[in-house]
Amino acid sequence: MNGDRMKDVENDDDQRRPMAMVLLGGLYLFFFMLTVSTFGYPYPFMGSILHGRTAESVVFVDSLICLYLFLGVMKRQKLTWYLLIAYNCLEILNTVINLTFISAAEVEKIAGQPVESRSLLINNISVVVAVILLTIFIYRHRIYFSNRSNYLF
Numbered sequence: 001m002n003g004d005r006m007k008d009v010e011n012d013d014d015q016r017r018p019m020a021m022v023l024l025g026g027l028y029l030f031f032f033m034l035t036v037s038t039f040g041y042p043y044p045f046m047g048s049i050l051h052g053r054t055a056e057s058v059v060f061v062d063s064l065i066c067l068y069l070f071l072g073v074m075k076r077q078k079l080t081w082y083l084l085i086a087y088n089c090l091e092i093l094n095t096v097i098n099l100t101f102i103s104a105a106e107v108e109k110i111a112g113q114p115v116e117s118r119s120l121l122i123n124n125i126s127v128v129v130a131v132i133l134l135t136i137f138i139y140r141h142r143i144y145f146s147n148r149s150n151y152l153f
Contacts, residue, residue: 017076020141025073027134028084032066035059042110046094047101049110071152081138081145088135092128099124 036059043055050058065087072080104117 017074018141018144020137021073021076021144024138024141025070028066028070028073032063032070035063035066039063044094044098044102044107047097049102049106068152075149075152076145076147077152078145078148079150081142084138085135088131088138092131092135095124095128095131 039056039059041055043050043058045055045058065083069080069084069087072083099121104115104120107120108115
């Protein structure tokens with residue numbers, strides 16, 4: 001039975017990767033690079049702005065998660081499909097909580113320049129809508145996540 005599972009994994013890898021998976025992988029690679037680029041800066045997380053080691057730790061863990069998601073998408077791992085849905089839901093929740101509890105004045109202090117509260121609201125709502133649409137896209141393309149192996153390598 002285990003041999004049949006390995007054949008399924010090998011056959012999946014031999015098939016051409018669908019364009020949706022390539023684009024999704026590229027998007028999570030971009031998210032990884034974007035997250036890494038925030039290392040060393042204050043990081044808004046669950047309604048508070050983290051500084052120092054705490055912020056660096058959260059960014060490091062977030063970067064590892066994004067890297068795992070990228071690799072899992074490229075390997076078409078079934079487990080990654082579940083993790084993508086969970087990660088996106090966490091990102092939506094984080095954005096809504098940050099929008100609720102972090103004021104534009106706090107963002108101004110960190111940014112060092114004026115921040116219009118209406119623009120902050122519109123930008124964050126746009127991000128939430130984009131992540132919701134991305135999650136719907138991932139949900140609808142679950143058939144492409146056919147690698148049942150629990151390991152990336």
